[in-house]
Ligand SMILES: Nc1ncnc2c1ncn2[C@@H]1O[C@H](COP(=O)(O)OP(=O)(O)O)[C@@H](O)[C@H]1O
């Protein structure tokens with residue numbers, strides 16, 4: 228992905244919308260949202276789209292008549308988010324619904340995306356929603372997340388969601404055209420079209436303050452999001468959402484800042500292959516070994532032996548029938564569940580598990596080959 232126009236060829240795209248775009252003096256900017264929804268509908272003809280939407284605190288604070296846009300204290304922000312999220316979900320549902328698109332609300336915390344077991348859950352839900360044709364509308368679960376366990380800004384949340392969803396690109400819609408070499412309110416600020424690596428010099432260009440007072444992250448949070456994305460092999464764009472057709476302006480007119488991924492897309496899997504020590508071993512038969520060569524997932528039917536005592540979400544090694552090292556990945560079941568279902572086909576597993584089986588024991592998206 229070398230230019231903004233290349234984002235048109237992305238298969239899976241995360242679009243993040245900041246509070247200031249969606250809310251003005253406590254009221255939703257419904258007309259603006261309608262035009263964005265039309266652009267999303269157009270994009271969806273050839274790509275899958277996930278929305279990360281801010282705005283719950285700003286909307287809720289207006290309803291509750293709380294000072295400082297609901298950001299006076301954590302308790303105010305949490306109460307505002309509870310009230311505003313109801314309205315925010317309805318706004319998206321109505322706007323996308325006009326185009327026959329089903330919106331799906333997903334509220335996540337930092338823990339949901341950092342803990343490997345919960346990361347798998349979030350990732351599987353996103354995948355299933357996209358497969359079923361819905362547009363997930365994600366926000367932080369502000370009403371339960373305390374200060375220590377919050378992202379606090381939806382920019383980094385969007386980058387993490389992109390990672391969990393295996394997206395190719397993230398588009399952060401803000402109220403500026405992109406990253407400038409200094410705060411754009413200063414004279415002589417120049418827009419950067421491409422950033423090849425978020426270096427300390429790039430980081431120093433941004434201030435942490437939000438321009439509208441409604442949002443939380445400022446440009447610094449966007450650069451932190453860019454760092455997460457570039458390490459995960461995902462392109463990230465900062466573009467101006469204040470125009471009537473922001474996606475067209477960014478992608479077709481090329482106005483915005485593109486942050487190039489610093490590693491190839493497989494870097495997303497690199498952490499699986501790297502630092503972590505496997506907590507156990509799944510040995511598979513020759514049929515499964517061949518299927519893995521074709522890019523398949525590890526299914527219980529192909530497992531012949533389970534070693535170790537691991538939990539769901541742990542990293543386990545996959546060996547062939549003669550002990551060949553085939554790869555490693557995040558396992559969807561505990562060791563005892565793996566032992567209970569080894570050798571069984573999907574339709575035979577529910578009785579042993581007591582619940583409907585998952586799609587695979589190790590999904591191919593969560594596996595690296597040796
Ligand atoms: N170097 C910079 N380049 C662009 N914007 C910057 C820079 N430094 C500070 N900013 C400020 O960051 C603001 C965008 O952050 P924020 O208000 O949090 O946006 P959002 O609500 O979209 O998340 C811009 O309006 C701008 O005033």
Ligand SMILES: N[C@@H](CCC(=O)OP(=O)(O)O)C(=O)O
Pocket residue numbers: 244245246247280281282283284285308366367369379380381382437441442443444445
């Ligand atoms: N989760 C919060 C938004 C936090 C946030 O990042 O806001 P913004 O900087 O406007 O994208 C909300 O829904 O109000």
